[in-house]
């Protein structure tokens with residue numbers, strides 16, 4: 001498997017505050033990597049370090065196979081949109097793009113027009129950027145990040161401020177870049193459900209730490225429905241649940257028990273618990289959604 005980006009124990013400390021805390025993250029060539037975390041989790045700081053906009057306090061970055069100072073020349077292969085796009089408000093969208101292209105040494109005729117069309121701003125290309133809505137500015141920022149056809153595209157919260165149609169357009173565009181240009185894309189968001197529609201791998205960051213890195217398949221397995229049991233004595237209930245042959249279960253922080261397989265055996269579990277003398281306050285099948293999963297993970301719930 002070829003990796004475009006690997007980090008090893010990457011850290012960024014601001015005074016006493018560790019904004020990125022020993023993050024070891026892995027992005028494969030040609031994939032869309034969803035970087036998910038609440039506001040303030042450390043996503044932007046991490047991405048800035050990869051792009052050379054912030055200096056790591058410690059740890060290592062391996063970019064396109066290069067390490068140490070050698071990564072600098074590979075940074076030209078990254079296109080990024082981090083925080084506010086650098087837009088000249090008094091220039092049109094097209095002219096903003098032309099400036100970016102000229103700065104990169106690209107003088108190809110019609111190229112800026114091609115980029116603006118890709119992000120759905122064809123009709124607004126001649127309009128001054130200061131008249132753009134937040135969503136339009138965001139799309140222009142993505143078009144600028146695409147100039148030069150980077151091998152790795154790093155987008156920090158690119159769907160912020162977009163309406164549902166704008167979100168769908170950006171999503172389709174990113175999928176097209178992946179399939180048609182084999183571009184590797186790292187995209188951050190605080191909305192897991194949005195990333196789930198496009199990403200192949202997910203990195204979940206909380207308080208600067210990468211709490212989980214998992215494939216789409218692993219994530220969808222974890223987001224399956226489960227049986228939730230609330231009893232007066234969790235330890236006793238667990239003994240009985242194990243007697244029935246269940247070992248894929250978790251005891252949550254609040255003492256409730258989650259069973260992830262053979263949900264159709266709910267009645268049997270209930271009978272066994274009652275017969276063993278447990279008071280069953282509640283037993284039901286819960287449909288786990290992605291957002292719940294993410295909140296549980298970033299809210300510090302323990303798995304048994």
Ligand code: ADP
Nearest residue numbers: 014017019037038039040041042043044045046
């Ligand atoms: P996210 O992108 O996930 O919202 P950030 O990377 O922007 O998170 O921020 C992570 C933490 O680092 C936040 O608590 C933020 O206040 C802090 N931080 C970010 N940049 C700086 C800075 N230049 N100086 C001090 N603290 C910073």
